[in-house]
Amino acid sequence: MARRQCSKEDCHAPQDFCQELGSPEYPKCKHFIANAHKEEAKVTSKKNKTISTIPWSGDFLQQDEIDLLAHRGTPKIIGLIGSSGAGKTTYLAMLYTLLFNGKLIEGWDFAGSYTLSGWELQAKTLHIKENGKVRYPDxxxxxxxxxxxxHLALRNENHLHDVLFADSSGEVFSKWADNVDDPSAENAGWIYEKSHGFLFFIDCQAIIDQRGRAKLEIVQLAEQVKKGLNKRPIVLLWSKADLADSMRSNIVESIETSLKTLFPDAISLQISNYSKSDSDELCHVNNLKGTESLLNQMDNPQPLTVAPMQPESSDFFFKYRGSYGSK
Ligand SMILES: Nc1nc2c(ncn2[C@@H]2O[C@H](COP(=O)(O)OP(=O)(O)OP(=O)(O)O)[C@@H](O)[C@H]2O)c(=O)[nH]1
Ligand SMILES: [Mg+2]
Structure with a gap:
């Protein structure tokens, strides 16, 4: 560990020993880099991706890696939209935690994932401590x-669907809400353009803390989403709803009215990552319901056809197609 965290090139001290200080207290050395192993791990995982002969690492995917799923048809993309700190990443961490613990998205059975490491990483950082406090993802x-x-592969009525949840920082969404052509908000633009449906986060805590300012930000973002939404479904998630009682009712009503005007058909759910009991409606029920409702509304799911490729050889052995041949 010491070796990897030492920035001095000609230091050849053994593991857990500092040559500069002549003691095992290497973290006190000026050449010691506190988070080097974490940084290195991050970089390595991406570096490995490019040199690995296996085309994926289990990490979350980037937009140019979607073709990994192309052999199974076009994946459905769910865009998470919300301002900074609205609870988007935590939602994903909780969704995976619930599935991992045996909860179900009704009608949509878990059938695998190309990004298990990515899910695991978020779920691990969402940590409920013994004193009941929660540690959240970065x-x-x-x-x-x-x-x-x-990525989640989900089976619905015997069809397999590839679903991708697209997460980005709320900061870029605020920039995008101001100006959709802002070059520093490219990823928000990509999510908006490519997604087949949206989870829109309304941060209860921001409404409590910032009142009118939070309302303006939420409505401005919603108006921008509405502009090119067409028939794409949207589900409204009031996040951190464990705090909902402390919101001022006049601000809530005003936000509700604006959202109703913009998205008259959208369902609205209160969600939270704090649970008092199992099954807790805000946590165990509504987190799953948000995704379930969106999946049910997303248009024309394409059935997956699993059949062998047409053989090119004239050899009888290769032409033999067994039971598939008659289908
Ligand atoms: N009270 C309460 N706080 C929550 C809950 N979920 C998340 N938070 C708080 O909200 C913070 C932000 O959550 P994130 O999931 O990182 O929010 P985000 O939308 O991904 O934020 P960006 O990535 O910065 O846009 C967390 O660090 C928690 O402090 C919840 O259910 N209840
Ligand atoms: Mg986030």
């Missing part, structure tokens, strides 16, 4: 080209 990076796509 804020999502706000670089214009950063986004993370989390």
């Amino acid at each position: 804020a999502t990076p706000s670089d214009k080209d950063f986004q993370s796509l989390y």
Whole structure:
């Protein structure tokens, strides 16, 4: 560990020993890099991706990696939209945690994932401590080209669907709401353009803390979403609803009225990551219901056809198609 965290090129001290200080207290050395192993791990996982002979690492996907799923048909993309800190990433961490613990998205059975490591990483950071406090995932990076796509294969009425949840930082969504052509909000634009349906987050805590300012931000973002929405479904999620009682009712009513005007058919759910009991409506029921409702509304799911490719050889052995031949 010491080796990897030492920035001095000619230091050849053994593991867990500092040559500069002549002691095992290497973290006190000026050449010691506190988070080097984490940084290195991050970089390595992406580096490995490019040199690996296996085309994926289990990490979340980037937009140019979607073709990994192309052999199974066009994946359905669910865009998560909401301002900074609205609870988007935590929603994904909780969704996976619930599925992992045996909860179901009704009618949509879990059938695998290409991004298990990505899901696991978020779920691990969403940590409920013994004192009941919750540790949350880190804020999502706000670089214009950063986004993370989390994959779920879901089986519905005997059809397999590839679903990608597209997460980006709320900061880029605020920029996008101001100006859709803002070059520093490219990833928000991509999510908006490509998604087949949306989860729109309304942050109860922001409404409590910032009142009118939060309302303006939520409505401005919603208006921008409405502009090119067409028939794509949207589900409204009032996040951090464990705090909902502390919101001022006049602000809530005013936001509700604006959202009703913009999205008259959208269902609205209160969600939270705090649960008092199992099954808790805000946590165990509504987190899953949000995704379930969106999946049910997303248009024309394409059935998956699993059949062998047409043999090109004239050899009888290769032409033999067994039971598939008659279908
Ligand atoms: N009270 C309460 N706080 C929550 C809940 N979920 C998340 N939070 C808080 O909200 C913070 C932000 O959550 P994130 O999931 O990172 O929000 P985000 O929308 O992904 O944020 P960006 O990536 O920065 O856009 C967390 O660090 C928690 O402090 C919840 O259910 N209840
Ligand atoms: Mg985030």
